[in-house]
Amino acid sequence: MKLVVHLLSCTPEPDRTVAAAARLCYSDASAEDLHSEIGQKKVSGFLKHLRKSGHMSPFEHASFTFGIDGISRVCSHQLVRHRLASYSQQSQRYVAMTEADVVVPPSIQADPELRGIYEGIVASSHAAYRDFIEKGIPREDARYLLPHGWQTRLVVTMNARELHHFFRLRLCRRAQWEIRELARRMLALVRRHAPLLFVVAGPDCLLEGECREAHSCGSPYSSIEEILADETHF
């Protein structure tokens, strides 16, 4: 199973919704007036101003729901550490792992010998898993055998503020390749529906012009296009 990321759902007109909320704070507009037209140019100006000054709270009014297939439990464990988000994850307690679905790290994929060893471990773990279940071991226990690379599925909802935070951390070249690729795909999806909310997004090197990491990667991003093109195949 290859990584598949869908945008299942999002707030309609996310750019305009956030701009309308921001406008309410600083003007005498009523909630009714918020329905009236704000020109696209004004929306763009509002959002740029919020982002520049760091007043990101109106970004919370736009919400995005993703369906994610085919990330490893390594990656999902990193993902769910983001606490300002909602998760529904496929249960290994209730769902039988009938297929040997694993993520193969590119570094292992690149070396036929190591890849063979990896596939051997996967196959023998999965065989033991099925054997254990046949012998009456509950699924929730048999899974202790399965390798960390085993695949999982989630539905994830984040708002645009948390997404910006997520992209800042996880699009950094020092994040692991798997969650970086997940973040890259999520960014590409949200930009289609909210081009102004996500006109720019990414790590400190791109947003602030400098890296805060103790051990910088030494290769700062210079544009969001560069990030979007930086695909990791797995």
Place this chain on the structure above:
Amino acid sequence: MKLVVHLLSCTPEPDRTVAAAARLCYSDASAEDLHSEIGQKKVSGFLKHLRKSGHMSPFEHASFTFGIDGISRVCSHQLVRHRLASYSQQSQRYVAMTEADVVVPPSIQADPELRGIYEGIVASSHAAYRDFIEKGIPREDARYLLPHGWQTRLVVTMNARELHHFFRLRLCRRAQWEIRELARRMLALVRRHAPLLFVVAGPDCLLEGECREAHSCGSPYSSIEEILADETHF
């Protein structure tokens, strides 16, 4: 200004979105399959099951954004105590309070003499407020004069899980009438878009059949229709 509550935006197909996320947890459905048809009856069954067993986390994937005009700062102070939500509130620091807009509690409204006194205080505070501003006092300081009943505006986003929690606390007859009426209007609005997510909602008397309050009101609700009809005029 009368209380006006709009549903500015919400997750499209909220009932189905939540059911799809729940289905992912307990089945081998992929994110792609989630796009396929789930019959309305199945959606209804899933949601009922989640609610009954208290597994409310999939309800977080449906999000609702409200525009609220005309609640008092008393009510907004109670409202923003709900931390699992997003708020954009009209700023009294930046926006001039040009009109004397207050909420009049029904108990005061009902007594012409007290209502006169209240209106007098409102008028004299507002006159002083304008006077102070003319004399160079910043808006943010002049507002210390204004009565608690002064009106405010907000954009609020909550997900369906937090809304259920909000309705549980704030539709109780022991909640103050103003936030109860706000909650009642919000409930009526979300039921139009998510009839299955909110087929039932409200305080413990309705949901659990018993009250936990130390000082019960003694008048348990017996149906959601009764709650929806229980309007407070102000």
Place this chain on the structure above:
Amino acid sequence: MKLVVHLLSCTPEPDRTVAAAARLCYSDASAEDLHSEIGQKKVSGFLKHLRKSGHMSPFEHASFTFGIDGISRVCSHQLVRHRLASYSQQSQRYVAMTEADVVVPPSIQADPELRGIYEGIVASSHAAYRDFIEKGIPREDARYLLPHGWQTRLVVTMNARELHHFFRLRLCRRAQWEIRELARRMLALVRRHAPLLFVVAGPDCLLEGECREAHSCGSPYSSIEEILADETHF
């Protein structure tokens, strides 16, 4: 490595701190008065009242920090789903997994043959892990080989309100044995420092007298002592 749970730190006088905060809400006591003596009996009464009426927010003022050694990555993945808590987890990206430390589920432990198979998988995965690292595969990738049962370490901070929620879900007999045992140990620890905050805690069967699960275990707990005695060896 056996499961070890320490209480690294907690709010001093947690019972009294929560009671003092609650007292502030409903009386004219100043923050200074809060320092004065509240008798132990009064503290007990306040806390009982809060718990009974479900007004749990003052419980948030007491905070508990645990050091946890020797849970599996299965268990830590469940644990970190609790979002109202703080986590610092040993990194598999930066720390080399030099020893083959795994949790053995009791169901596997009980069957020598299966236990042998499990140990074989663990040994061969770990050997491959070390081999991969020697051949230049980064630790963060080599770990995809390691079984889910692999051990991890965390520092976890939760406040007393979230702990009650955690105990409600995770001390249920339908929770997995590993997180149940973790919760049982945590409960035993906090009761030593906060006997009144945790005079009772646990699943719905104990607290509400009835189960909400669709598939009840059929064996409701009748006392907290029964929960505390219900050890799972692993």
Place this chain on the structure above:
Amino acid sequence: MKLVVHLLSCTPEPDRTVAAAARLCYSDASAEDLHSEIGQKKVSGFLKHLRKSGHMSPFEHASFTFGIDGISRVCSHQLVRHRLASYSQQSQRYVAMTEADVVVPPSIQADPELRGIYEGIVASSHAAYRDFIEKGIPREDARYLLPHGWQTRLVVTMNARELHHFFRLRLCRRAQWEIRELARRMLALVRRHAPLLFVVAGPDCLLEGECREAHSCGSPYSSIEEILADETHF
């Protein structure tokens, strides 16, 4: 009533607790080893590193509980917008406002005429409040009369990470004087118990060397001592 801020309680040894949690992430130290001595110099180094690289999550393990007397409802409404914190606030629904306790903004305090007008409004509102209550209006409704400057009391708990965020926003010269003074006092208190966690804290001008506000105050802070000395009398 003057503003009084107490530190009611905090995590014992907050500096060391955070450093120990951070050490766990990047080393093979067990939870038991965490109890052993880490030299003060090493603690300082760890914390500096975390702050510089923006890896603030271990700061969440240190928690601080404040008792606050004598802030206005204007200020408390701003305060409770910080959602990653715990609040217990004196209820105006249950507690009678027997004394006319208000915060007087320094700009009004400085002008005897305006101060007189303010005091007049306060006195007449309070007289009406008492009158309304005598005539059977519930406290929760009578308070709609009271001016925004009316005083309140809270118990607030924040962890060190959220405190840093709070100080960043609220010690800025563009924050309102009242919440700035509250933040200044809180900072002075936590520095006594956690000198290393809060060796530096404050707005962007101090921490990042530049202001992000659209309308900068033009007077950047150059040291934390300057912030701590910048008292607002009220």
